[in-house]
Every structure is written in C-alpha cells, then in structure tokens.
Amino acid sequence: MSRISVEMRLSVTSVFTVVLLVAAQQDVCVKGELLFEEDFNVFNLSVWQHELTMSGGGNWEFQLYDNNRANSYVRDGILYIKPTLLSDAIGEANVQNGYTMNMWGGTPADLCTGNHFYGCLRTSGAGGNVLNPIRSARIRTVKSFSFKYGRVEVKAKLPKGDWLWPAIWMLPTYNQYGGWPSSGEIDIMESRGNNASYPAGGVDAFGSTLHWGPYALENGYAKTTVQKKLDSGDFSQDFHIYGLIWNETYIGTYLDDPSNVTLSVPITESFWDRGGYAGKNYDNPWAAGGRNAPFDQEFYFVINLAVGGTNGYFPDNQGGKPWSNLSPHSVNEFWNDKSSWYSTWNGEEAALKVDSVRVWDLSISTTMSTTKSTSDALSVEVSFMHFCCAALVFLLGACFY
Structure with a gap:
C-alpha cells in the first residue's frame, strides 16, 4: 500500500x-514539554497566591479564606488545606456579635482579594448573622502561571467530613469574553466530604464540569457536567490523579489514567450553538472567538476547600442538612448545628491533600x-x-x- x-x-x-x-x-x-511542576517540597507563595476574603465564593459559603499556616501548609511534600473554626482565633463571642472583621489589609501581601458579597469587611450580628464561622484557604496561580491547552495531572486525596466542598479547578486569566460564566470555568474535580450515603454524592464521588454561557442565569454547565463514583471505598482513603486533556477540539477529564474518562466534551459545535442561545435575543460573547470559545484563552489554577453554601451544591432536605438555601440566616442554621457536623471533621482527615500538580504541552x-x-x-x-x-x-x- x-x-x-x-x-x-x-x-x-x-x-x-x-x-x-x-x-x-x-x-x-x-506528553510534550513539561510546562509546570509543583511537588510541594516547600510552600512557594510566589507561585501560590492566597485569596483573602469573606465573600463565600459568590455562593454564600460559610468559610472565610485567609493566609495562615493553620489552614494551608506543606509537610513531607504534601500540601494541606484544612478547615478550622474561626472561634479558635477570635473567640465564640466575637463570632456571634459586635466584632468587626477587617480583611482590607495594608501591604501588597495581605490585601483583600474579593470585596463582593461584603468580602473585605463584616461585623458579627449585622443583619442578624454570625461571621463566617470557618477559616480555610483558597490558593491560585493567577500571577505566576497560566496556560492555554495541555494535559494536567493533579494528585490529591480528598477531605472527609460533613459539608466540606473541595475543588481543583481553573479560571480565565483575562476574562476575554466578559464576566462569569462568559469567559468559562473548568472544574477538574469538586466533591463533597459527606459519607457515601449522602444522596447527592459524598466523598465516594467527584464531579467535573465546564461552566459557560452569555449570562450567569444562562449557564450551560448542565450540558457539560458528569459525576463519577468509586466502585468501592472513597476518595479520602488514597491519593488519586485528577487529569485534564484540553486542546482546540476536545476538553475532557479522567481519573488516574486517560483511559478512565470522566468528562468528555468533543468540540463539534460552538458553545453558542451547544447552548441553543440563538433564539433568545442575546448577543453572542464568543462571536470573535474560535469554535471552542470561551475555552480558547489562558486559564490559571485554583485549589480550595469551601464549606456549605446556598447555591444548591448541597440540596435542601437531603442528608440531614441543617440549613435552607432560601434562608437569610443560613449561616446561623449551619453554625447552630455544630455539634452534629464538627464531630465528623477528624483532624487532617478533613483536609484536602495535594501531592503534585503538573502540566504538559500536548x-x-x-x-x-x-x-x-x-x-x-x-x-x-x-x-x-x-x-x-x-x-x-x-x-x-x-x-x-
């Protein structure tokens, strides 16, 4: 031939x-050229910037994000992101009433990174609510490393404990197509720390998702999301590789090996067409982009451990959830049930542990x-x-x- x-x-x-x-x-x-490698032999804060905010991730989550070694630290080549009680730092009375938490900062290293949702300044008792009762960490590479297209592998062990919400994900560096979700979001892994009996999926499951759409209320993520469960055991017992393959014609995730596909999104049409937006009298934010827009731009890493929230990731009336997503005092309802959920947070078992992060060109x-x-x-x-x-x-x- x-x-x-x-x-x-x-x-x-x-x-x-x-x-x-x-x-x-x-x-x-x-795998082509190794573009990024992090083994966490040291905690390099010139690579990993902490977010400093009480904004709750835009979901009215119950943690604040801070930079301290109680919540984010490296030991024996492993990054730990561990939730703690704010009352351990400022006292229970200050969490409840009359204490002003000021995160505006005064030097470049401690400036508040998110003022939306009253993220930089709050007073306990204002509006009838306690301060965010949990301290945790969210780190990112927005100032040190971003890339377009490649293969990603993050080796991590997930936290176990009720209402914990770990995530390894990516956001656009420049918001080329506008605010969220117009410029996209790539969730490589997100999970819940609840046990395997939790109806929405607990620590025995994780999800991968692409977020995209012309407006927040027109987020097309439901067409590009999937959840994977282990046949036995859970993701808090061992380290697993959470992988991503991303190029002009395909975006997909995998567990441990590329043959074990989780999310698979071949780019066979534009996301404008995929979302069926043409008949809705919207402007197409991706008109000047490629077929794979908004996923044709540089993205950076985000690794965090959130707690609770009211966006529906923890559905109402499931698994003994103590708060309502519709309540104006959801954070109080969560905090008042501390005796129930805090007993499931067993030291570093409640921490997100990351062994390595690597990115290769394809x-x-x-x-x-x-x-x-x-x-x-x-x-x-x-x-x-x-x-x-x-x-x-x-x-x-x-x-x-």
Whole structure:
C-alpha cells in the first residue's frame, strides 16, 4: 500500500485508519514539554497566591479564606488545606456579635482579594448573622502561571467530613469574553466530604464540569457536567490523579489514567450553538472567538476547600442538612448545628491533600507501522500537534497514552 501523508487534509476513511492504528499502538498522544511542576517540597507563595476574603465564593459559603499556616501548609511534600473554626482565633463571642472583621489589609501581601458579597469587611450580628464561622484557604496561580491547552495531572486525596466542598479547578486569566460564566470555568474535580450515603454524592464521588454561557442565569454547565463514583471505598482513603486533556477540539477529564474518562466534551459545535442561545435575543460573547470559545484563552489554577453554601451544591432536605438555601440566616442554621457536623471533621482527615500538580504541552511526532496478513505494508507518519488526541477522543471516546 502506498505511503499516506497525514499532513494533507484527511478524508474520514483515512482519519479512522489512523485512529485504529493509534489505538493499537497506544502510545501516540504523548506528553510534550513539561510546562509546570509543583511537588510541594516547600510552600512557594510566589507561585501560590492566597485569596483573602469573606465573600463565600459568590455562593454564600460559610468559610472565610485567609493566609495562615493553620489552614494551608506543606509537610513531607504534601500540601494541606484544612478547615478550622474561626472561634479558635477570635473567640465564640466575637463570632456571634459586635466584632468587626477587617480583611482590607495594608501591604501588597495581605490585601483583600474579593470585596463582593461584603468580602473585605463584616461585623458579627449585622443583619442578624454570625461571621463566617470557618477559616480555610483558597490558593491560585493567577500571577505566576497560566496556560492555554495541555494535559494536567493533579494528585490529591480528598477531605472527609460533613459539608466540606473541595475543588481543583481553573479560571480565565483575562476574562476575554466578559464576566462569569462568559469567559468559562473548568472544574477538574469538586466533591463533597459527606459519607457515601449522602444522596447527592459524598466523598465516594467527584464531579467535573465546564461552566459557560452569555449570562450567569444562562449557564450551560448542565450540558457539560458528569459525576463519577468509586466502585468501592472513597476518595479520602488514597491519593488519586485528577487529569485534564484540553486542546482546540476536545476538553475532557479522567481519573488516574486517560483511559478512565470522566468528562468528555468533543468540540463539534460552538458553545453558542451547544447552548441553543440563538433564539433568545442575546448577543453572542464568543462571536470573535474560535469554535471552542470561551475555552480558547489562558486559564490559571485554583485549589480550595469551601464549606456549605446556598447555591444548591448541597440540596435542601437531603442528608440531614441543617440549613435552607432560601434562608437569610443560613449561616446561623449551619453554625447552630455544630455539634452534629464538627464531630465528623477528624483532624487532617478533613483536609484536602495535594501531592503534585503538573502540566504538559500536548505534542506528537511518531511513526507507526503494521503489516497486514497479506504482507502489504502500511506506514503512516504523524507529525503535527494534537491530531491523534482529538481524533481518538472523538471517534473512540478516549485518548490512549
């Protein structure tokens, strides 16, 4: 059989031939250049910036984020993000009433990072509510590292404890297409610390999601989200790899190995068309972008451990949840039930633990050959970026490495 150049425009038949060969070889979609590597031998705060805010992630979550070694620290090559009680730092009476928590800061390293939802200054008892009763940490690489396209692997062990909400995710560096969710969000992993009996999925499950849409109320995430459960045990027992493959034609996540696909989103149409927005009299925020917009821009990492909230991630009337998402005093309802949930937070078992974060460029330069039973030789040269990964995912549903 004559030599086939894959550097020309391929027909569907030749694409499928290449994919079959790649599937047999199982070593074509290779990791390219290592773009980012973090092993947490030290806690490098020039790489990982702490967010400092009481804003509750825009979801009226019950934690505040701070920079202190009670909540974020490194030991033996592992990053710990651990929730603690605010009352341990300022006393129960100050959490309840009359204490002004001022997080505005006065030096570049301690400036408040989010004033929305009264995030930089709150007084306990104002509005009838206690201060955010939990301290935790949220760190990001917005000032040190961002990238567009690649393969990500984060090795982590998830926290166990009621109403804990760990997340490993990515946000756009420049909001090229406007405010959230117009410029996108990539959630590699988010989970709940509740036990496996929790109806919405506990620590035995995690989800991966893409957020996108012209407005917050038109978030199309429901079309690009999936939850994966372990067959036995839970994610607090061992470290697992939470992976992402992201290029122009595919966005997907996996657990431990690329063949164990979690979320799979082939970019076969624009997100404007995917969301069915054309008939809704909206302006298309991605009109000037590529087919994969808003996921055609640089993103940065966020790693955090939240607690509770009122956006519905913890649904009402499930699993003994002590607060209502519709209550103006949800934080009080949570705090008043402390005797129930705090007993499930057992020291560092309640901490999100991260062993490593790595990012590779995706590139391939491989020659494959096989022989038919009729002794006809078929040789295919592959020497361009991303093609096999995208083709495999699109036609076979996974990217083999």
